[in-house]
Amino acid sequence: MTGRGAARRVTLLALLAVLAAWPWLAPYFAIFLMTEILILGLFAASFNLLFGYTGLLSFGHAAYFGTGAYVAALLLRDMAPPFLAVLAAAAVGAAVVALVIGWFSVRLTEVYFAMLTLAFGMMVYALVHQWRGLTGGSDGVAGFPLTAPLPGVAVNIADPVNYYYLTLILVAVSAYVLHRITVSPFGLILRSLRENSERASFAGVPVRRYRLAAFVVSGLFSGLAGALFAPFNRIAVPEMAHWTQSAEPVLMTILGGSQYFFGPFLGAGVFLLLRQWITSYTQEWMFFLGVILAFLVVFLPRGLLGLFDRWLGGRS
Amino acid sequence: MRPPPLLDVRDLRRNFGSFAAVDGVTLSVQPGEVTALIGANGAGKTTFYNLISGRLRPTGGSIFYRGRDITGTPPHSITRMGIARSFQITNIFDQLRVIENVQVALVIRQGKGTRWWRRAARDEDLRLQAGELLERLGLSGLAMARAGTLSHGDKRLVELAIVLATDPQLVLLDEPTAGMTPEETHAVVDLIARLAETGPQTFFLTEHDMDVVFGLARRVFVMHRGRLLAEGSPDEIRANPEVRNAYLGEEVY
Amino acid sequence: MSTFVAALLNSLDIGMLLFVIASGLTIVFGVLGVLNFAHGALYMLGAYFALTAVRWIELPFWAALVIVPFAVAILAAAVERLALRRIYARHPTQALLLTFAFLLILNDAVRMIWGPGYQIIDPPRALTGTFVLAGAVYPLYSLFVIASGAAVGLAVWLLFSRTLIGKRIRAAALDRDMALAVGIDVPRLYTLVFAFGAWLAAFGGALAAPMRALGPAMGDRIIIESFIIVVIGGLGSFPGALLGALILGALHGFGGRWFPQFDIVWPYVGMALVLLLRPHGLLGRSA
The missing domain is CATH 3.40.50.300 (P-loop containing nucleotide triphosphate hydrolases)
Structure with missing residues (x-):
């Protein structure tokens, strides 16, 4: 038990060391790749707070990711406040959207919940797409400056290496907060809802209120991920709120293993590497993704980390 | 009267x-x-x-x-x-540990549901009260087991423990x-x-x-x-x- | 007056088409408990099969309309046997994920086979004309869509309420174990129902092909609208699918005419309202 906990800690520290040294270790293009893995890993991990921990499958998480992306892009374009203030505002904006959508959605569960979140997610996409005066329609919002992180901190985050470090710090902090949430008393209640929401309500848990709380926290961190993603791409486009964007954290989480805290991060890494590799041969990479997903759902429902776990268990 | x-x-x-x-x-x-x-x-x-x-x-x-x-x-x-109840068909949290099953009810009863930063495992109150309850029901030895892996009789006891934990x-x-x-x-x-x-x-x-x-x-x-x-x-x-x-x-x- | 009639006819042709498609979704859910995410992709497959049948095999459109749905249904039956069947015992979201995988596969398969561009099928010669009603000029094909939708709906209703197989399906939907106990071959019935759902989607696709441009993402909007329809009408309810489809059709037909800038938002507003007032849909069973 403790041996395993220690092994985990060493692995985590080694991983952090590699990530910290990444710009020296890896070729230039890999800095971009790792930045994207970190951002989408955070997106997937915040999705998994709802899916893996609370037992609710959301198919509309791009709504919060997209809200974060647009709030960040618009603030940078129109007001150019310090970058960390932009991120905070974007995360809060996404949390507010999550509060509204969640208020409707947590009334239902399982497939009903999945459909509702999908439909509301598409509503956000439609709004972003149609509200041309504000969002520029399908052209998106581009041409905004990247401001200093805080007033007086003259770091140029337009430099990919600096942006990578900013992302690494924020994602690491967010991951730590999310992890603390999952092992907290609040997190225990969420896990009880995943296991058996009826028993939970007969243990005194006001089920909807906790589901909504999880929904909003999940939306908040998804918004933060979106707010990191738009400046990283130098543009916010409606596709960032589209349901195909919602599908990504679902796929990444299943790939890595929803039962594991780091599953979504691993899944994001494997997902983006696979995409890199397969799209160098063919445009139709979603086809292969579908085949992989079908295989995982039928034969490996616990994902890659589940496989790894079984392999470890089999050896010791 | x-x-x-x-x-x-x-x-x-x-x-x-x-x-x-x-x-x-x-x-x-x-x-x-x-x-x-x-x-x-x-x-x-x-x-x-x-x-x-x-x-x-x-x-x-x-x-x-x-x-x-x-x-x-x-x-x-x-x-x-x-008012707390048990069900005819055992109704517990299968993937949670036995002690966690009890703690779900304790967290609510102690008004700790909004605590999102402290680790539940390090909360002395939660640990001691859950431990006491499990001892009363003769489940102490199984505290760290996943509830779903228990025998039918022990599962029913876990449910009783959840019920009692709501005070x-x-x-x-x-x-x-x-x-x-x-x-x-x-x-x-x-x-x-x-x-x-x-x-x-x-x-x-x-x-x-x-x-x-x-x-x-x-x-x-x-x-x-x-x-x-x-x-x-x-x-x-x-x-x-x-x-x-x-x-x-x-x-x- | 003429604009009103035009909007009404427009509502009806969208509504009846959506009804055919959404009824397949709701029947599969009602019996199997599986919400088929790939249902829109099967609709798309119906349209593209029709394209191939008409343009390359040079079948008459009528023949395509009959043959294509069966081809798609056979494909769906095979998929049900090979993959879906393995996970019925698991949590319902697993089936949703698996059918989502099918959606990804089918979307890109269509792109690979038929190319990414838009394609068009001409309506059959007998239905290319227009007709005039209350001063509004209207394509004849729309009338055909309305009539076909009504005919299919009536046939499905008769199938479920009057035939032995319909009774068996309803029994299996109510209580799987009981149905097994009285000797109904439930696994085979499930395959059949899944294939039938696919048949309805593909029929909708073939029927829609002459009036909509075919593109590799054409199923995406349909699946979301079908979801909304069954939420409004009540998941698993066949009359609910009709009601929901007509409401959605009316939102498009009337809302689209007078408030075109909100066209895309109306369905969601309707859905949110229904959910507020009746969480299990207008005709759904409430828990």
Whole structure:
């Protein structure tokens, strides 16, 4: 038990060391790749707070990711406040959207919940797409400056290496907060809802209120991920709120293993590497993704980390 | 005179379409008195429990708990007011550890549900109280096991532990010994008798096993086709010809 | 007056088409408990099969309309046997994920086979004309869509309410174990129902092909609208699918005419309202 906990800690520290040294270790293009893995890993991990921990499958998480992306892009374009203030505002904006959508959605569960979140997610996409005066329609919002992180901190985050470090710090902090949430008393209640929401309500848990709380926290961190993603791409486009964007954290989480805290991060890494590799041969990479997903759902429902776990268990 | 009742049910009704599952039941449960509800399958016992615990809304009638009208209150509020229940089919958190199963109820009861930063495992209060409860039920050795991996009898005990962790005044047990081996049944009957004697809880249970009922209960209600057929002490019920006719027949003789 | 009639006819042709498609979704859910995410992709497959049948095999459109749905249904039956069947026992979201995988596969398969561009099928010669009603000029094909939708709906209703197989399906939907106990071959019935759902989607696709441009993402909007329809009408309810489809059709037909800038938002507003007032849909069973 403790041996395993220690092994985990060493692995985590080694991983952090590699990530910290990444710009020296890896070729230039890999800095971009790792930045994207970190951002989408955070997106997937915040999705998994709802899916893996609370037992609710959301198919509309791009709504919060997209809200974060647009709030960040618009603030940078129109007001150019310090970058960390932009991120905070974007995360809060996404949390507010999550509060509204969640208020409707947590009334239902399982497939009903999945459909509702999908439909509301598409509503956000439609709004972003149609509200041309504000969002520029399908052209998106581009041409905004990247401001200093805080007033007086003259770091140029337009430099990919600096942006990578900013992302690494924020994602690491967010991951730590999310992890603390999952092992907290609040997190225990969420896990009880995943296991058996009826028993939970007969243990005194006001089920909807906790589901909504999880929904909003999940939306908040998804918004933060979106707010990191738009400046990283130098543009916010409606596709960032589209349901195909919602599908990504679902796929990444299943790939890595929803039962594991780091599953979504691993899944994001494997997902983006696979995409890199397969799209160098063919445009139709979603086809292969579908085949992989079908295989995982039928034969490996616990994902890659589940496989790894079984392999470890089999050896010791 | 008797003290005011803990639970006071008046003319309770529940229809499913044209079928009256509970058809005008009036009864009360006195504090500290182990009470049993018996009746054949389909007599309406579980529906009755579902109405009291808030799982179903009554079609008519009212439920008073400690003098307060709780008709139509949602389950989590009823639980927090002090009525906890177990289910006929074991209902626990399979993937959580045994101790965590208990802690879910403790977190709510101690008002710690909004704590999102402290580790639950490092909370001394949660750990000690859960440990104490598990010890009382003889589950200490299994505290760290995943609840889903336990034997049927132990799972039922875990459910009882969750129920007790909500700090109830009134405990509804829906066939607490269903599916247990004779040894397990015996142990559970002893346990409930001990808890009823020492604890602040009042037990109200349904049962098929008449030995269990007559060994534990001081007051027995008999339901038949949605209605209350009889009530009285175990001896009175045993001697009641109507009850024998309707229900006890095969099982006593 | 003429604009009103035009909007009404427009509502009806969208509504009846959506009804055919959404009824397949709701029947599969009602019986199997599986919400088929790939249902829109099967609709798309119906349209593209029709394209191939008409343009390359040079079948008459009528023949395509009959043959294509069966081809798609056979494909769906095979998929049900190979993959879906393995996970019925699991949590319902697993089936949703698996059918989502099918959606990804089918979307890109269509792109690979038929190319990414838009394609058009001409309506059959007998239905290319227009007709005039209350001063509004209207394509004849729309009338055909309305009539076909009504005919299919009536046939499905008769199938479920009057035939032995319909009774068996309803029994299996109510209680799987009980159906097994009385000797109904439930696994085979499930395959059949899944294939039938696919048949309805593909029929909708083939029927829609002459009036909509075919593109590899054409199923995406349909699946979301079908979801909305069954949420409004009540998941698993066949009359609910009709009601929901007509409401959605009316939102498009009337809302689209007078408030075109909100066209895309209306369905969601309707859905949110229904959910507020009746969480299990207008005709759904409430728990």
